Amino acid sequence: MDTRHPPDHLPDPLGDTAELDLRLAGLREALSAVDTPRCVDKELMQAFQAQFSRRPRYRRLGALEWIATALAGGLGAAMLALLLVPPRLAGDGYPQAPLLRLDDGGAFVALDSLERIEREPAPRLVAADLPRTVLATLGLPIDPEYAGDSIRAEMLVDAAGEPLALRLGAFE
Known part of the structure; x- marks a missing residue:
């Protein structure tokens, strides 16, 4: 069956x-x-x-x-x-310092920590011509047509020549 x-x-x-x-x-x-x-x-x-x-x-x-x-x-x-409520990290006793500070009307972009910049005993201000591609490393937008051009900048450097901050713009 x-x-x-x-x-x-x-x-x-x-x-x-x-x-x-x-x-x-x-x-x-x-x-x-x-x-x-x-x-x-x-x-x-x-x-x-x-x-x-x-x-x-x-x-x-x-x-x-x-x-x-x-x-x-x-x-x-x-x-x-x-x-x-805006978020705050635990242990923040003071507000975090901005990475952008105004100095005599110009804006400095901090390349290192603000504590290190403030600890530097004798920082120097150096004028420099930088390629526009440096702006891309700082997160700023650049036009590909002008990527090969240079831009005037002032750099705040320490005694050893390490850059601490950068101010972009046309200076006299």
């Missing part, structure tokens, strides 16, 4: 459906003659209405749902407050 393929004709598990239809029709006729008393019907409808009443949504919530709603609202407000 091959068990992989089911037989073409299976026996009906309910037997003869015509006999079942006759029995169900007899049951329908017997139940149609039965009628509930008027007071029982009224009590059932009142109980059903009390169980499934149309209350407003806010009155349907229980105490736990209200607590969960309040906690979610508080958490949302706290998250919004954290998003509105």
Whole structure:
């Protein structure tokens, strides 16, 4: 016997459906003659209405749902407050010094840390002609047409000649 393929004709598990239809029709006729008393019907409808009443949504919530709603609202407000506060690193006792400082109307771009620049005992100001490609290393945009040109700059250097800061522009 091959068990992989089911037989073409299976026996009906309910037997003869015509006999079942006759029995169900007899049951329908017997139940149609039965009628509930008027007071029982009224009590059932009142109980059903009390169980499934149309209350407003806010009155349907229980105490736990209200607590969960309040906690979610508080958490949302706290998250919004954290998003509105500017971020600060732990241990910052003072605001961080900017990498760009103005000196006599010109802007210096710090190439080294500001602490090292301030510690330098005798920095010198040196005028230099720099290629425009140096601007790209500082993160400034350059036009490819003028990349080969040079630009006037003033550099603040330490005693050993290491550059500390750079001021770009046309100087006299």
